[in-house]
Amino acid sequence: MTQERKRRVLATDAAASISRMVRDMIATTHRARQEGKKLAYTFIYCCYDEILRAMDIVPVWTENYAGICGAKRDAERFMQRAQAENLSRSLCAYALCDIGFDAWREELGEMPEEPPWGGLVKPDMMLGSGQMICDPRTKWFQAAQHYMPDVPVFEVGLPWIPYEQDYRARDVEDYYVRYIVEQLRSLVKFLEEQTQKKMDWERLSELVDLSDRTWNLVVEAYELRRATPCPMDTGDAMSTMVPLTFMMGTRQAYDFFEGLYNELKLRVAAKQGVVPDEKYRILWGGGLPSWYALSDFDYFHGKGAVFPAETTYRLIEPVYELDLPPSGDPIEHLAWRWTRYWTFWHDKARRRPCSHPDVERLIQYIEDYDIDGILMHEAFSCRSWHPGLIWQLAQLKNIYRDIPSLVLESDIIDIGSYNEADTRSRIDTFIDILSASQ
Amino acid sequence: MTKESGIDSHGLKLAERHYQDYTCSALESKAQGKKVIGYLCALVPLELIAAAGLVPIRIKSDPRQPITRADTLMETIICPQIRGCFDMAVKGKYDFLDGLVLPHACDSICRPYDVWKYTLNLPYSHFVNMPHGTDDSSQKFYREILGTFRKSLSGFVGNDISDSSLSEAVRLYNENRAAVRELFALRRSQPPLISGMEISKLLIALMGLPVAQSSRLVREVISEVKQRKVNSPRLPRVMIIGAQMDDATFVDLVEKSGAHVVTDALCPGLREYSADVPVTLDPLDGIAERYLRGVKCARTYEEKNGSYSDYLDQRFGFIRRAIEEFKVEGVILHVFRYCDPFGFEVPAMRSYIEASGVPVLYLENEYSMLDASQLETRVQAFIEMIR
Ligand code: SF4
Ligand code: SF4
Numbered sequence: 001m002t003q004e005r006k007r008r009v010l011a012t013d014a015a016a017s018i019s020r021m022v023r024d025m026i027a028t029t030h031r032a033r034q035e036g037k038k039l040a041y042t043f044i045y046c047c048y049d050e051i052l053r054a055m056d057i058v059p060v061w062t063e064n065y066a067g068i069c070g071a072k073r074d075a076e077r078f079m080q081r082a083q084a085e086n087l088s089r090s091l092c093a094y095a096l097c098d099i100g101f102d103a104w105r106e107e108l109g110e111m112p113e114e115p116p117w118g119g120l121v122k123p124d125m126m127l128g129s130g131q132m133i134c135d136p137r138t139k140w141f142q143a144a145q146h147y148m149p150d151v152p153v154f155e156v157g158l159p160w161i162p163y164e165q166d167y168r169a170r171d172v173e174d175y176y177v178r179y180i181v182e183q184l185r186s187l188v189k190f191l192e193e194q195t196q197k198k199m200d201w202e203r204l205s206e207l208v209d210l211s212d213r214t215w216n217l218v219v220e221a222y223e224l225r226r227a228t229p230c231p232m233d234t235g236d237a238m239s240t241m242v243p244l245t246f247m248m249g250t251r252q253a254y255d256f257f258e259g260l261y262n263e264l265k266l267r268v269a270a271k272q273g274v275v276p277d278e279k280y281r282i283l284w285g286g287g288l289p290s291w292y293a294l295s296d297f298d299y300f301h302g303k304g305a306v307f308p309a310e311t312t313y314r315l316i317e318p319v320y321e322l323d324l325p326p327s328g329d330p331i332e333h334l335a336w337r338w339t340r341y342w343t344f345w346h347d348k349a350r351r352r353p354c355s356h357p358d359v360e361r362l363i364q365y366i367e368d369y370d371i372d373g374i375l376m377h378e379a380f381s382c383r384s385w386h387p388g389l390i391w392q393l394a395q396l397k398n399i400y401r402d403i404p405s406l407v408l409e410s411d412i413i414d415i416g417s418y419n420e421a422d423t424r425s426r427i428d429t430f431i432d433i434l435s436a437s438q
Numbered sequence: 439m440t441k442e443s444g445i446d447s448h449g450l451k452l453a454e455r456h457y458q459d460y461t462c463s464a465l466e467s468k469a470q471g472k473k474v475i476g477y478l479c480a481l482v483p484l485e486l487i488a489a490a491g492l493v494p495i496r497i498k499s500d501p502r503q504p505i506t507r508a509d510t511l512m513e514t515i516i517c518p519q520i521r522g523c524f525d526m527a528v529k530g531k532y533d534f535l536d537g538l539v540l541p542h543a544c545d546s547i548c549r550p551y552d553v554w555k556y557t558l559n560l561p562y563s564h565f566v567n568m569p570h571g572t573d574d575s576s577q578k579f580y581r582e583i584l585g586t587f588r589k590s591l592s593g594f595v596g597n598d599i600s601d602s603s604l605s606e607a608v609r610l611y612n613e614n615r616a617a618v619r620e621l622f623a624l625r626r627s628q629p630p631l632i633s634g635m636e637i638s639k640l641l642i643a644l645m646g647l648p649v650a651q652s653s654r655l656v657r658e659v660i661s662e663v664k665q666r667k668v669n670s671p672r673l674p675r676v677m678i679i680g681a682q683m684d685d686a687t688f689v690d691l692v693e694k695s696g697a698h699v700v701t702d703a704l705c706p707g708l709r710e711y712s713a714d715v716p717v718t719l720d721p722l723d724g725i726a727e728r729y730l731r732g733v734k735c736a737r738t739y740e741e742k743n744g745s746y747s748d749y750l751d752q753r754f755g756f757i758r759r760a761i762e763e764f765k766v767e768g769v770i771l772h773v774f775r776y777c778d779p780f781g782f783e784v785p786a787m788r789s790y791i792e793a794s795g796v797p798v799l800y801l802e803n804e805y806s807m808l809d810a811s812q813l814e815t816r817v818q819a820f821i822e823m824i825r
Contacts, residue, residue, distance in 0.1 A: 086784045088802050090515075090775045095782070130570040130739060135545045138570045138739045139782035146786045149746035155739045157571045157579070159542075162551070166564055166590040172582075179569070179579035186575070356552055380515045383545035383778065387513050391553040394511075 008235065008295050011274040012267070014260040015236035021256075022068065022242055025061075026117045032058040038195050039123045041144070043137050045315050046129035047158050047180070047338045048187060050211055050249035050330070054204040055191050061246050062140070065101075065120045066094035070291035070413025072116045078104070079414065087143070093381040093414045095140040099147070106147045122148065125194055127187070128155040134384035154190045157183045160342035163357050169343040180335035188331070201330065207249040208330040212337070214254045215316040218244055221261040225308045226369050229273020231264050234284040234307035235297030236274075241313035279304030280372045280434045283365050286311055286389045287377030290410045293418055296427070303431045308369040311361060312385070317344045352399060358388070359395045366403065373404040373434045379412045404437055406430040449658030450636060456643035456655075457686070463647050464495040465534055473536040473595070475562070478523060479682065480705040480733060481541040482566060483584060483725050485607040485715065488649060489599045490591040494539075496645035497532055498684040499523045501807040512553050517546035517776045518805030519682055524550070527558060537562030537594065542569075544737050544779045562594045570739040572731050581726040588722070604721040610649045611715065617656040618644075618711040624663050625700045626764055629670045632663045634678075634699025638686035641706035670698075674824045675765055679703040679757065679787070680772035681736075681780055687807040692770065695818045696825070701764040703757060709734055712756070736779035754790045761796055768824040770817070771800045797824055 010016045032039055039058045052059050069075035075093070081100035083089055089096070101120050104112045111119035126145065130138035141153045161169045161176055188199050225232050232240075240260060247253035266272075282300070284307050290296075300307070322340040327333050345357035352360065365371065374396075376389045393405050406426060411417040456463060464474045475487050476497045487494040499522025508525035516524075526532065538560050542548050548565075555563045567583050569576040592598050618641070624631040640659060644652045676697040678689065682705040689699050703709050713732030718724035730738065734756050742749045751758075760766065769791050773780045788798050799820040801813060 086788060086800050088773065088775060088777075088781045088784075090802075091778055091781045128739070132542070132548065132567075135737070135778035136782070139736070139778055142739070143782040143785065145746065146789075153742065155571055155741070157569045157576055159567055159569060159579070162565045162567060164563075164565065164590075166562070166593060167586060172586055175579065175582040179575055179582075182575035182578075183571075186573070354556070356556070358552075378513060378515065383515055383517075383549055383776065387516055387545070387549035388553055390511065390513060391550075391556065395556060 009298050009301070010236050010239065012232050012236050012240075012260065012263055014256065014263055015232070015239040018239040018242050021252075022064070023117060025242075025246060026065070026068070029058055029060050029121045030118050033121045038125070039121060041123040041126040041141060043127075043129045043133075044245040045133060046127065046156070047334060048127075048129070048156065048184060050204060050207040050334065051184065051188060051191070051199075052127075053207050053249040054200055055188075055195055055197065057191060057195065059246070060121060060123055062098045062120070063094045064242075064246055065116075066097035066413055067291045069097050069101075069116050070415070071294070073292050073415060074116050075413040076415065077112075089381075089414075091381065092134070092136040092140070092383075093379075093412050095136045095143070096381075097413060099140065099144050102144050103147045123151060125190075126151055126153045128153060129158055130155055131157050131159040133158075134382065152190075152194070154187060156187050158338065160339065161346075163343075163346055163349065169346050173339055173343070176339050177332070177335045180338060181331055184331045184334060205328075205330045208333055210251065210254055211249045212319045214248060214257060215319050217254065217257040217261060218316055219318045221257050221264055222309070222314065223368075224261070224264040224268055227268040228281075228370065229271060229275070229278040230281065230306045230308040231267035231272060231274065232260075233274045233297070233301075234310040234312075235294065235301070237307075237310055237313065238289050238294060238297075244316070245313060274306045275301045275304055277304050278306055280306070280431065280438075281370055282307050282434075283362065283369065283371045283374045284310030284312060285362055285365075285374040285376045285405070286392065287386055288312060288379050288382060288412050289377060290379070290418055291413055292415050293410070293420070293423070296423060299424060299427060303427075305431060305434070307375070308371070309365045311365070315341070317341055354395070354399050356392075356395060358392050359399065362392065362396055363400050366400075371403070372438070373406070373430065375430070376405070376407045378407055378409045380409065380417055381411050381414055404430065404433045449655060449662050450640070452655060453636075453640040453643045453659060456646060457639040460498065460643070460646045461495065461531065461534070463651065464493060467493040467648065468534050474534060475537040475539055476527075476532050476535040477539040477541075478520065478547055479541055479543045480710045481543050481568060481729055481735065481737075482539050483587070483729050484649070485604060485611055485721070485725050486584065486588055486591060486599065487539065488610070489603040489607040490595050491597070491603075492537070492591070492595065493648050495535075497523045497527060498642065498645060498682075499526055501685050501687060501805050504806065504808065511557060512550055515776055516550055517544070517774050519684065519774055519777075520546045520550070522684070522805060524554065527554070532558075535560055537564075539564050539566060541566040543735070544777070546776065546778075564590050568730065570737070572738060572740050577726060577730055580730050581722055584722050584726055601721055604725075605717075607649075608715045608717065608721050608724060610653070614649050614653045614656070615711045615714055617653050617660065621656055621660050621663070622701070622708065622711070624660070625698075628675075628765070629668050629673070630675075630698050630700050631666050631668055632659075633693060634676075634689045634702075635686050635693055638683065638689040638699075642684065642686065645706055673698050674767045674821055675700045676768050676770060676821070676824075677701045677703070677757075677760060677764065677766040678770045678772055681705060681774060681777060683707075683772075685807065687810070688772065688803075688813070691807075691810055691814055692817055692821075695814065695821045697768070697821045701760045701766060703734070703760065705735075708760060736783045750786060750790045754787055757787070757791060758794055761791070761794060766796060768820060769796055769798045770820070771798055773800070773802055775802055775804050
């Protein structure tokens, strides 16, 4: 079952407090089941966190549970179970882990033996948040329903505007927003039916306002990582993603980032870096991490390398820069925020010939965070964030400059794809290149 | 299949020629000064491209050739069928294209869109951002998306696309679909009048032809097949379900293993030819309706109505109907590795089909048919079992 795993070193107290936070979050789902509260399977970056919170629905973050199994190196048995159901091993490993768990739990009528942190609870509903982040967001819960036919699935269409040359985002955003508003209103209706409770619109407005402020605070805190030496790196951000992705619209998330901001301020003032002798500053330029191999960050630190910024799990921009049309309607506000978030880099990209929003963001981070090299991770089972990484690096070189880079290949939780010795030798070579280029 | 000799098979010969030399017709159009647009998947509304006076050709791959150049440009975690298409494109097979249109079908098409766009660097490119849902607001949204596509194509050709040219394109494509359905019906007999292999080659050839030429070819094939008197041994009748098949090798493998492939839910295949565009006052409404709600593809999310078993009927009922209509005795579920939309369907679809008493062989295919010995062994064992 659980294989032995190494403890990771975290730079900030804030990140060190996360493990407990996640445990509490999972415990909340178990308590909610006993107390008869409504539980919903859902996905991160779904755009409607605040709606769930306003209706007192307890979110069960399915990707999170699979990630926990991965980090505890105990995902394999659940993935094998999914495979036995004829689900291909090439599908999203998070989905495989959780669907395997669901199938097993439903067959037993209880949790499989010794499940990590008490197990994944059966939900009252499953909320897909499809369109463009990934196919699993529309297919996963539909597949899970095969083992829980009594649990309803609701699918929320959340498109974003592609970056194109033949039209501008401004030409189409009205109808995108209109659609998202309609989809979110249908979601509210569905939740009202499920909970037999009416939406408290005032509370929703307050929560949306709170999450706007949280978005801004996260950006302000993360910007402090520009300092040399870097006070917090991606190793920690893979923990601080918890309040950012699983707790948006809660006071707890806001307070957490306020604490992080204050802690980072102090660390910057005291010149406390992640590593004592900072030599290389690397951008985590794309890809979800291998949750079972986060100690690779320690390995980088041992070489004097830090990660002042990452594109992964930073799906927020300063709300005050999104230029959102004023609206008293929280649903409209959510739809505009979602839409403008995805087009945030469009205008910048248009100003540089042959650029692209994803590449433009890399360039901006390279400059803002004084970056020496880029690392990307290609997780084989996720076709969402990983296609296009090679191309982004090539385009960066074409339109900006050649910068040392490394693409590691493995997976989010499928440990069979990971080879520590090989990974570390590739890291060594990368560090040699960084050293030679200085 | 043995056929009575003496029947001229001009249509099938022509289909074979276009199958072997897939891009020849597009190159002819090009030589006549027409602009040719490459596209992927069955979900690009071709009616709009044709109405703009452009010639669409579906980009296809060849599983009998190794993927080589694509691997340095596109991640290997993309569905191999798409990687294969991209490999062909970067190797120059589609250098004649004037534009590229990709639909929001699945992650493997959607996420590497920029890789395609910037690498091929064609004068025109467009992504048709189709929603997943089929509810009314998704339908309305998709209608807007098609409006943007129409405007974009008009900008490219420098002319408005009139409603009448759209209606005419709708008519031509519906006619084409009706013709293919008529041909499909010739597989109902025992033994079928036309083999799966012949159909497969024809349908693949059609992906490279302008619609009017395509319909003419199908009509020709129908009339010659109708004259056939087939005389073949009684073989198990098989249906193949899966995504796009760019090549007839797999169908051939199944038939060589001792079965008749009598129907399918494939692209190109029944999935693509079942639903017509409803004739509507505003032609875009009908087009949106067909592509979003009419084409039964795993990538589209159908909202549940009624009980779970009703829901399965709603999603997979077309398979049962095909099983009955074509008297299917075994189903091969053929899914490419790294294909999330179809991959997630397997448990539900499999149990749904098996519940109707028809056995299912589930095959996960790596796409390449360079070494098909493993597939062959499994297919043969399955056919032996249902014989
Ligand atoms: S984004 Fe990737 S890892 Fe996350 S659910 Fe989608 S496919 Fe899975
Ligand atoms: S086979 Fe699957 S992944 Fe590949 S293009 Fe078709 S739907 Fe997409």
